[in-house]
Amino acid sequence: MTETLSPTTEQVDTREALLDAAESLFSELGIQASSLRAITQRAGANLAAVHYHFGSKEGLVRAVFSRRLKPLNEQRLRLLEACDLTADDAVEQVLNAFLSPLLRMSRETPEGVRDFARLMGRAYMEPSEEVREMLLEEIGEVVRRFTEALGRILSPLPGQELLWRLHFVAGAMGHTVACSHALEKHSHGLCQPSNPDEALRFMIPFLAAGLRAGTTP
């Protein structure tokens, strides 16, 4: 147990400590496999604190996501509105508007927020219906806006093919943030997915080329 309390303000907020501990544990072990006992222990809090502050484990899960997702989505929409949809690199601009806020979240908090990116990627494939629906409800509006923008840029593309391609884009993005650690290990350090700039530099051209591929016969 290496939890250190800041000397002056000590543990200002048990609530926040629980969210941090849950976020990191969720991203390491998954949501289901993270027990409240492990979470409260890492947070240096009592087991019952979760139910006092969040009502239930599901309430905690919800709070973990919405704490990060609200500012994240605002930033995404802000960047999307700044895109020039008529430019040659419009696709790249839009992809960057969606991706870079998530990948660059690590600026604010040294380690805590990288966890969230991995957690997001994993939650996207979570078998649990509840988690998936909660997530969709939280980012549904953003997805709709980005879908519309890309649909306009690629305008002669049939709707069916657009949806398929966005599905592939979502898969590549989710997998990259969820399993970045695997790529780093498997490439023996040649690839460094923990570097947001490197990840964007490789991911955006790949996805843009796929999105712009000639219509299939």
Place this chain on the structure above:
Amino acid sequence: MTETLSPTTEQVDTREALLDAAESLFSELGIQASSLRAITQRAGANLAAVHYHFGSKEGLVRAVFSRRLKPLNEQRLRLLEACDLTADDAVEQVLNAFLSPLLRMSRETPEGVRDFARLMGRAYMEPSEEVREMLLEEIGEVVRRFTEALGRILSPLPGQELLWRLHFVAGAMGHTVACSHALEKHSHGLCQPSNPDEALRFMIPFLAAGLRAGTTP
């Protein structure tokens, strides 16, 4: 060793029934969330049957994967060797050699094997280290061979960028088979990921275009 088969009596093999039940439940709820009690109940078997036939839950998981993976990987390698790596569509050929065996597995068993594709996609992102390592150990050789083939086709591509792009390919593929049901629902039936031909028709051009994109500066 192997029991004498008696094709007349009811459930020919409890072992096989357990594998089928586990496969479908794993793909629906995930591995962790599928209890032995739920599995044995769906299989119409006794709870202790799992430990009698497989020794433990982990043994069952291993058996579920290797039952499908062995023939699947053989077919992939057979198709890979039939590819013309100098052809214009060499990338498409290789992608097809890797993808189509998994997507077309549904031929043999009507429903049971579609479950396996979803399970494969999900297991690829599973937080559990044990599952991921077991899977990598089972398909490691195949991945190596396909990586080498694609590296040769895209030959001037730097190793770092090749690995990044293969990471994206893996993510798009995994997500597509794991969450095909989500795409079908979200597109209101416009996309039909349960149709292997349609999935291949859209996935291969997208991935090939991404793989062939100009080298990033």
Place this chain on the structure above:
DNA sequence: CTATGATTCAAACGTCTGTTTGAAACGGAC
């Protein structure tokens, strides 16, 4: 038939899970 090995079965094991409880400790207002 009996004997033998393979398979099934109901019941229990100890451990872990999310949740609840009621009392203890806190901190500012009067």
Place this chain on the structure above:
DNA sequence: GTCCGTTTCAAACAGACGTTTGAATCATAG
């Protein structure tokens, strides 16, 4: 000082989990 709402705490709850056990059942060979 007392009071009161907020927060923490140790302890226990009922249920689900993977696993084990020992006896019952089955099919076949001698």
